[in-house]
Amino acid sequence: MDLEPNKKFVVPIGPQHPALKEPGHFEFAVDGEIVTGATVRLGFVHRGIEKSAESRTYVQNLYLMERVCGICSHVHGTAFTIGVEHLAGVTVPPRANAIRVLVAELERIHSHMLWLGVAAHEGGFDTLFMYSWRDREKVMDILEEISGNRVHYSANVIGGVKFDISEEQRGKILSSLDFLEERTRHYLKVVNEDETFLGRTVGVGIMTREQAESLGAVGPTARASGVERDIRVDAPYAGYEQFPVRMITDTRGDLHARFVVRIEELFEAYRVIREILDHMPEGELTARVPRRIPAGETISRVEAPRGELLYYIKSNGTDMPERVKVRTPSLCNWGSITSVAVGHKLADMPMLLVGIDPCFSCNDRTITIKSAGVDLGWTWEDLRQHGIEAYR
Amino acid sequence: METKLASPWVKVIEGLKAWARINSPWVIHYNSGSCNGCDIEILATLTPRYDLERLGIKIQGSPRHADVLICTGPVTRQSRERLLRIYEQMPEPKFVVAVGSCGLSGGVFHGSYNIVGSIDEVLPVSAYVPGCPPRPEAIIHGVVALLESLKQPA
Numbered sequence A: 001m002d003l004e005p006n007k008k009f010v011v012p013i014g015p016q017h018p019a020l021k022e023p024g025h026f027e028f029a030v031d032g033e034i035v036t037g038a039t040v041r042l043g044f045v046h047r048g049i050e051k052s053a054e055s056r057t058y059v060q061n062l063y064l065m066e067r068v069c070g071i072c073s074h075v076h077g078t079a080f081t082i083g084v085e086h087l088a089g090v091t092v093p094p095r096a097n098a099i100r101v102l103v104a105e106l107e108r109i110h111s112h113m114l115w116l117g118v119a120a121h122e123g124g125f126d127t128l129f130m131y132s133w134r135d136r137e138k139v140m141d142i143l144e145e146i147s148g149n150r151v152h153y154s155a156n157v158i159g160g161v162k163f164d165i166s167e168e169q170r171g172k173i174l175s176s177l178d179f180l181e182e183r184t185r186h187y188l189k190v191v192n193e194d195e196t197f198l199g200r201t202v203g204v205g206i207m208t209r210e211q212a213e214s215l216g217a218v219g220p221t222a223r224a225s226g227v228e229r230d231i232r233v234d235a236p237y238a239g240y241e242q243f244p245v246r247m248i249t250d251t252r253g254d255l256h257a258r259f260v261v262r263i264e265e266l267f268e269a270y271r272v273i274r275e276i277l278d279h280m281p282e283g284e285l286t287a288r289v290p291r292r293i294p295a296g297e298t299i300s301r302v303e304a305p306r307g308e309l310l311y312y313i314k315s316n317g318t319d320m321p322e323r324v325k326v327r328t329p330s331l332c333n334w335g336s337i338t339s340v341a342v343g344h345k346l347a348d349m350p351m352l353l354v355g356i357d358p359c360f361s362c363n364d365r366t367i368t369i370k371s372a373g374v375d376l377g378w379t380w381e382d383l384r385q386h387g388i389e390a391y392r
Numbered sequence B: 001m002e003t004k005l006a007s008p009w010v011k012v013i014e015g016l017k018a019w020a021r022i023n024s025p026w027v028i029h030y031n032s033g034s035c036n037g038c039d040i041e042i043l044a045t046l047t048p049r050y051d052l053e054r055l056g057i058k059i060q061g062s063p064r065h066a067d068v069l070i071c072t073g074p075v076t077r078q079s080r081e082r083l084l085r086i087y088e089q090m091p092e093p094k095f096v097v098a099v100g101s102c103g104l105s106g107g108v109f110h111g112s113y114n115i116v117g118s119i120d121e122v123l124p125v126s127a128y129v130p131g132c133p134p135r136p137e138a139i140i141h142g143v144v145a146l147l148e149s150l151k152q153p154a
């Protein structure tokens, strides 16, 4: 046995591990029980989506972008279509915008409930996991009812949306919302009152406002640290101008605050959905969009369940984009883990990890840093070769 | 030293093993590059509405305990080696279920530079569950179909 006193003991976790359903590799340096350093290695699900987008048409790309992430597929579609519509100079009919917001908020409900369950599971609270996933099925039913699919609902088309909300569906959504709202109240009570749960969350993983700002945290993770940052409020897109949301923040910055912020956001989502269903604008669902998109470049931002999602699209006047760049919220939040983890017990790591609601499928990408004067554009062949070499 | 049993015993023991395997297979799940959609549906099969465990199927974390590998997503270059390693760690006999269009053909990511291809280009697959993503019922059906096929004497 090595008893050298200064030697660090490193606990590797992943990429295949029972806690998270996606591959990521972590290394925690520990001193006894206490974590003294943490590193993350991502990249196991890098599929090369941005490059693939350059050889697909805009319509094909819409479906590709939805598949960046299965949990928040609608916001990816929305961000992409908003960008393309902006380039094409098309105005989306108000009814389509309202339906986009409706689906986005339904998606937020499903995502937050999914997260609540997984987070509770990491804390060893499987009862809450089962309850929240049971109730989440209600949202999945609504999504399936209106779109025909449980996960990739594909609500967007370039220029509008694909489906309408009928009177009958409206009634179903409203009655499901009543049920969900009642359940959510119960969850809030559990999260605020359960002794063991409080013991594992209050004062754990505190990220101050300054830290959150300097680490570039986004979404509920940042809002739980008191950072007022929500694209739905700061720069309303789609129908959020007509159906404004209230920003939920908390100043405590610990794990408990992250739970509370997300659960409060659920109530806000229920309210917005009811509002939309009561004041649904009349009119068309789609606007005509030319197949060739005029040359230009644009940036579109939307608020995904996990935070700000940014798309940059550059068009060269053909029916395929020249460049699509995706910046997803999870990647911005990763930095907070590695610095917040230090000083905590190893046993708190799973909960800290899920505290940011991590998602791997959307943050695995390659980046080359451009140095002055050298063109580092990669062709398809270069990338393939690089991939083969790197993982031989 | 190997003990040789008389053939009727071998038959009984083999029958018993097959019976146990079919009635309580342990499953491991690996995401080799999927978009997450398939994974959340697999997780949904564990939860009260679908409750896979009532069929004796248990999802657990270690490849060394697993009989069935449920694999989602296209195989990316980085995860290929991991996938193989997990498969090698599983005890015989082992089976692979590929879930989702991506696992079957590469799906929307087909042809991308970082994709090796479908799961069956890397591992022998026993059951395919198509869909993007497949419904939880379909995933359960896939696993049950695999178990049914084991009932036939090989």
Ligand code: SF4
Residues within 6 Å of the ligand: A067, A070, A151, B033, B034, B035, B036, B037, B038, B072, B073, B074, B099, B100, B101, B102, B103, B107, B108, B131, B132, B133, B134
């Ligand atoms: S089949 Fe569909 S849901 Fe499943 S991993 Fe592929 S894109 Fe995602």
